[in-house]
Amino acid sequence: MEAQRTRRGVPLAVEGLEVAYGRDPVLHGVSLSVEAGEFVALLGPSGCGKTTLLRAVAGFVQPSGGRVLAGGRDITREPPERRGAAMVFQSYALWPHMSVARTIGYGLSVRGWDRARIAARVEEMLRLLRLEGLGARLPAQLSGGQRQRVALGRALAVDPEILLLDEPMSNLDARVREGVRHELRALQQALGITAIHVTHDREEAMIMADRIVILEGGRIAQAGPPEELWARPANAYVADFLxxxxxxxxxxxxxxxxxxxxxxxxxxxxxxxxxxxxxxxxxxxxxxxxxxxxxxxxxxxxxxxxxxxxxxxxxxxxxxxxxxxxxxxxxxxxxxxxxxxxxxxxxxxxxxxxxxxxxxxxxxxxxxxxx
Structure with missing residues (x-):
């Protein structure tokens, strides 16, 4: 896929992030840097803290310590809509009564764009994601792969600097998932967006990411390029998971x-x-x-x-x-x-x-x- 306009992501820094749910600590002083345009996968089993870390970056979870910076700007206390980030959820969160076109343009209407401008951006997203001719359809009339692309289009339409992906392919069957992985990776590279992708799927992380961050008990067990982690795991936990x-x-x-x-x-x-x-x-x-x-x-x-x-x-x-x-x-x-x-x-x-x-x-x- 080729982008119609040039976009560019920004660097992201997580510094000493602490998150707790009540008295239960979940993240223990996590620090992580993501380069502009880099694709980073957060990998680990259930309960390791990867989704909490993603949601803290998105602004849906407030940390008890540490900070988050995007492009050098401290966004730790900013609301989600002011962080320059967009999120694609595991469930896609598509409204059943809303057409593809209205769904993709929803964030733009919230931002006060006029109808003509929204329509132009929606058409661009439909072309970019190979959804031409499907703008009037409802989610129930789409395949799993098409619904995934609609959710992605809604996120990309607002021109984010950071794309946050919370296991967006876990609901797809294996055959469709394999194709969507490559489509999403090619799109992210073409747009130059900084991306953080939460997954429990080792193969998915290896295929898609520039760098993998493996979490264990709310801490980073190891981070590095896929081939480095594969060949030289830092401990038995990482080796087993890979x-x-x-x-x-x-x-x-x-x-x-x-x-x-x-x-x-x-x-x-x-x-x-x-x-x-x-x-x-x-x-x-x-x-x-x-x-x-x-x-x-x-x-x-x-x-x-x-x-x-x-x-x-x-x-x-x-x-x-x-x-x-x-x-x-x-x-x-x-x-x-x-x-x-x-x-x-x-x-x-x-x-x-x-x-x-x-x-x-x-x-x-x-x-x-x-x-």
Whole structure:
């Protein structure tokens, strides 16, 4: 999509933001900078504080501490309509009795624009969002993807400097959602709007964002470009949320050596990132593990285990492998019979090592958890 006019977003800064609901703190001194025109995804499970952070930026939640600046201007106490921001809600919030054209032009009429000017802007939005000819339709007469674009058009019509997106694609089916992701990203880039996107969907954040901010318990666990977080998660929480859901216990030896099963060669880890000598865990993704032939070497960790069962999710087999009392999932090109002993290899680049700090926390389900 190509914009008809040039717009430009502004930089956004969140400084030491504190938010509480009653006596329950939700955000604990969160600080975040977003560059002008940057697309940032707030990612995390339900209850981590991502939606509260978005609503505080929008002006729907008042912080108890800290401040929010847009383009260098302190907007912490400004009402939502004076922040230069527009929000697209998860439910779209479309009025059932209001046509597409009236919905898109609603914010403009509230701002006192005359009818001719509103009509011209609405037509521009209809063209921009590929909704030509649908201006007279009601929401019930639209597809899910069309309703999403109407909600986006209503937000963009007021020419915002900052676009806030609260899981706007969670109500779309998977096929439609995939196309809308790319449309929205292309539109944001063409318009140059600063965008903050709340999502619980890991793949959505990876595809769309310039930078991902992962929240944990009202604090930022890690922030950075998608490829950086994917390759170098800061802790086990981040690694797990980004798909490294397999966990195996091991021991770290002096000299940053990680020992897999007895009799297998240890892996030399990056000394700057390796946990100290003692009990540790390795986290890795199912698609990054390998089934090794007897005697096959690997620059990484090797564990000996037994196949518990295999399933075929499509395109490859996925084997559940027991290593001692633990079980992990690994992709394989062919079915492996239950009970068969195997050597499981984890390449060094895929092996995320962390100190064993106690019981394994609850697993995250990034694709299905709402909030």
């Amino acid at each position: 798909g490294a859901t397999n966990r195996l216990s091991l021991r770290m030896l002096p000299g940053a050596l990680a020992q897999g099963s007895e009799g297998e060669a240890p892996m030399r880890a990056d000394p700057a990132r390796a946990p100290p000598a003692g009990p540790a865990r390795v986290l890795f993704r199912p698609e990054e593990g390998r089934i090794l032939a007897e005697g096959e070497s690997l620059h990484g960790l090797v564990f000996r285990g037994t196949v518990a069962h295999s399933a075929y999710p499509g395109g490859r087999w996925r084997a559940a492998i027991r290593v001692g009392a633990e079980e992990v999932l690994v992709d394989a090109p062919d079915r492996i019979a239950p009970g068969q002993p195997v050597r499981l290899g984890i390449p060094a680049a895929a092996a995320h090592l962390f100190a064993d700090t106690g019981p394994t926390p609850a697993r995250h389900t990034a694709e299905t958890t709402a909030g």
